[in-house]
Amino acid sequence: DTAVSQTPKYLVTQMGNDKSIKCEQNLGHDTMYWYKQDSKKFLKIMFSYNNKELIINETVPNRFSPKSPDKAHLNLHINSLELGDSAVYFCASSHGELTEAFFGQGTRLTVV
C-alpha cells in the first residue's frame, strides 16, 4: 500500500489553463503539505494543512489554492498556469508540524 499517493505523476498543459493535483495519505497523519521543487532542486514549502488550519507560505501566488475534503486528502488547484509554474510538486504528510514528513512520488508539471 502506498502511504502518500498523488496523481497524476506527469502533467503537461498550456499556459492559462487551470489544473489540479490530488493527494491522499493512508498513514493517519493530521498534517499535510505541498512542496515545490524547481529546476535547481530546491524544495520549498507551499502550504501546510493541520486540523483544518491552513498555513500559507506568503511567497505563494494566490493562483495556487489547496483544498482538503478530509484529513486524508489535500489537493492542489492551480489557476491561470504560467511557464514559471513548471516544477515537480510533492505532497507530504506527518504527525503534527515538527515531525518526520513522508512524501508522495511527485507530480512533474510542465507548462508550455
Add this chain to the structure above:
Amino acid sequence: QKEVEQNSGPLSVPEGAIASLNCTYSDRVSQSFFWYRQYSGKSPELIMSIYSNGDKEDGRFTAQLNKASQYVSLLIRDSQPSDSATYLCAVNMKTSYDKVIFGPGTSLSVIP
C-alpha cells in the same frame, strides 16, 4: 544568512569510505532536525531524525547535532555506490508559525 545551508557538492568518496555531510541553520530555537535522501527523479525519503544534542546511530548512518553551534551532520560509514544521491537537511523554523525548511541539498557520489 540563509535559513538552512549545505555544501552543494558534489561530494565524491570512494566505496567503503566515510561520507560526511554538513548542515548549518539560522534559527537558534529549532528543535527538530531531519536528513532525507533523494535519488534522481524520485521523492525525498527520510533517513534519520534527531532532536537532542549528540549522536544518533542507525545502521551505517550517524546523525550529529550541536545546537550551540547550530550545526547538524550526517555520517555514512562504509559508503556504497547505492548511497549516491542528494542528501537534504531539514530543520524546523518558528516564525509566525512552525514550518520545516529544507536546505539546498548535497550531491554525494560514491565511486566504486
